[in-house]
Amino acid sequence: MALLLDNQFKDLPPDKAIDTKLFLEAVSHIPQFFDCLGSNVFSVIKSDINGNITKIRAVYMTDPAKYVTLQDIVEAEREAHAAEWPKVGATLALMWLKRGLRFIQILLQSLADGEREENNPNLIRVNITRAYEQALKRYHGWIVQKIFHVALHAAPYKSNFLKALSKGEEVKEEDCLANVRQFLVNYTATVDAIYEMYTNLKAELDYTV
Amino acid sequence: MALLLDNQFKDLPPDKAIDTKLFLEAVSHIPQFFDCLGSNVFSVIKSDINGNITKIRAVYMTDPAKYVTLQDIVEAEREAHAAEWPKVGATLALMWLKRGLRFIQILLQSLADGEREENNPNLIRVNITRAYEQALKRYHGWIVQKIFHVALHAAPYKSNFLKALSKGEEVKEEDCLANVRQFLVNYTATVDAIYEMYTNLKAELDYTV
Ligand SMILES: CCCCCCCCCCCCC/C=C/[C@@H](O)[C@H](CO[C@@H]1O[C@H](CO)[C@H](O)[C@H](OS(=O)(=O)O)[C@H]1O)NC(=O)CCCCCCCCCCC
Ligand SMILES: CCCCCCCCCCCCC/C=C/[C@@H](O)[C@H](CO[C@@H]1O[C@H](CO)[C@H](O)[C@H](OS(=O)(=O)O)[C@H]1O)NC(=O)CCCCCCCCCCC
Numbered sequence: 001m002a003l004l005l006d007n008q009f010k011d012l013p014p015d016k017a018i019d020t021k022l023f024l025e026a027v028s029h030i031p032q033f034f035d036c037l038g039s040n041v042f043s044v045i046k047s048d049i050n051g052n053i054t055k056i057r058a059v060y061m062t063d064p065a066k067y068v069t070l071q072d073i074v075e076a077e078r079e080a081h082a083a084e085w086p087k088v089g090a091t092l093a094l095m096w097l098k099r100g101l102r103f104i105q106i107l108l109q110s111l112a113d114g115e116r117e118e119n120n121p122n123l124i125r126v127n128i129t130r131a132y133e134q135a136l137k138r139y140h141g142w143i144v145q146k147i148f149h150v151a152l153h154a155a156p157y158k159s160n161f162l163k164a165l166s167k168g169e170e171v172k173e174e175d176c177l178a179n180v181r182q183f184l185v186n187y188t189a190t191v192d193a194i195y196e197m198y199t200n201l202k203a204e205l206d207y208t209v
Numbered sequence: 210m211a212l213l214l215d216n217q218f219k220d221l222p223p224d225k226a227i228d229t230k231l232f233l234e235a236v237s238h239i240p241q242f243f244d245c246l247g248s249n250v251f252s253v254i255k256s257d258i259n260g261n262i263t264k265i266r267a268v269y270m271t272d273p274a275k276y277v278t279l280q281d282i283v284e285a286e287r288e289a290h291a292a293e294w295p296k297v298g299a300t301l302a303l304m305w306l307k308r309g310l311r312f313i314q315i316l317l318q319s320l321a322d323g324e325r326e327e328n329n330p331n332l333i334r335v336n337i338t339r340a341y342e343q344a345l346k347r348y349h350g351w352i353v354q355k356i357f358h359v360a361l362h363a364a365p366y367k368s369n370f371l372k373a374l375s376k377g378e379e380v381k382e383e384d385c386l387a388n389v390r391q392f393l394v395n396y397t398a399t400v401d402a403i404y405e406m407y408t409n410l411k412a413e414l415d416y417t418v
Contacts, residue, residue, distance in 0.1 A: 039352070040418050041352055041353065041356075041418075044253050044257075047256060047260075048253075051256075143248070143250055143359060143360065143362055143363050144250065146359045147250075147356050147359050147360065150352060150355045150356050150359060151352065151356065153352055154352050209249050209250075
């Protein structure tokens with residue numbers, strides 16, 4: 001679990017403003033998560049998410065003092081690109097990134113909650129499918145949805161997945177899941193805060209790809 | 210057709226050595242080809258190919274005087290990374306890039322040859338499938354092969370595809386295909402020469418992804 005626990009998300013302040021620098025630091029370890037899925041089919045998703053992070057970081061680096069929080073960036077882009085916004089720049093990248101983060105959150109939560117196929121307790125398809133349906137499906141047209149269902153066959157066994165989360169060390173399932181629960185506290189709060197911000201700023205779009 | 214014809218590949222010299230700089234220049238316009246397929250499903254492939262080109266260019270830029278031809282790069286890497294070679298660096302990137310280039314070549318050739326489904330003359334699935342089977346299928350495991358079959362449903366109509374190749378201008382199918390034939394002369398010679406080089410240097414691998 002070192003992989004995740006080494007890179008805890010920070011506590012949010014009371015106003016739930018997300019510090020851009022700390023966020024980029026924490027989130028930069030997320031793409032590796034897709035290596036835990038074990039098949040290079042998922043490298044495609046890894047690079048999509050990597051692209052989102054790179055784009056947000058690039059905007060941040062143009063003026064770190066101006067872009068202290070994620071909301072600073074989104075609001076500045078609303079000013080600067082009124083016509084295209086929110087389908088532009090870091091606003092668009094974060095819109096998609098948060099969906100990938102939500103996918104991971106729900107998948108881990110579902111595992112931590114012990115959700116499983118009674119007949120196939122060592123499969124995680126039911127957990128992945130729940131995460132997909134809640135986080136992403138509505139933003140995907142039927143072709144990508146069908147590709148998801150095919151890709152699901154490349155999902156690892158639960159035991160291998162938990163082992164990969166634990167950086168290849170053999171840990172007891174319960175110990176690993178306790179660590180996941182711990183990780184999820186600040187992680188979920190952060191993802192929730194980004195969703196709230198998108199709702200408040202009317203920055204959310206629902207086109208499909 | 211401007212898109213392709215504006216960026217003709219060069220004549221090869223008699224020894225079929227490929228000039229790295231000219232190759233990188235010509236090939237840098239290839240990723241746009243996938244925009245002609247019209248669906249953002251293909252943007253995944255576009256970035257894979259873009260990644261190959263970026264990697265080759267990065268190696269070239271470390272010492273342009275040393276890496277005048279593509280073969281110079283592949284041979285230098287064979288020296289430098291004996292243990293991992295050929296699954297390394299620009300050698301690996303060019304190994305995959307040439308397969309994507311071959312895919313495009315066979316697709317265009319099949320259209321130029323008038324291959325079509327008699328009952329659906331405005332579909333290009335039969336042409337795409339031929340290209341896939343000859344260039345890529347054997348390097349893909351069953352999951353990626355299945356994903357290909359799903360993605361095929363996102364293929365454009367022939368009329369739209371030819372229009373996109375012509376940069377959005379309405380041109381007669383025969384005029385467009387005449388331009389394609391013209392483009393294919395040096396393009397095919399270049400792709401063939403890369404394949405020959407990989408055979409001669411025993412640089413080819415046949416693992417699947
Ligand atoms: C040779 C044969 C192959 C044929 C072709 C095959 C093609 C396969 C294509 C499958 C789709 C792969 C997933 C990627 C989907 C992406 O299209 C979407 C939207 O992606 C966004 O698009 C925006 C513009 O609209 C910007 O470019 C964003 O970029 S920007 O930074 O520039 O603004 C970008 O992230 N991201 C997503 O849906 C996010 C996905 C997140 C994670 C999903 C986890 C799922 C895990 C599943 C486990 C079973
Ligand atoms: C949310 C739901 C989504 C769930 C997840 C969906 C996942 C979908 C994955 C589909 C696969 C997409 C195609 C990409 C395949 C790639 O995996 C392969 C190998 O790619 C190579 O791999 C090497 C290492 O082995 C190096 O990294 C190379 O990189 S390196 O530069 O670093 O050395 C890299 O190019 N390239 C390929 O097969 C090349 C493909 C070329 C063009 C194909 C044209 C097909 C057109 C089809 C028209 C119908």
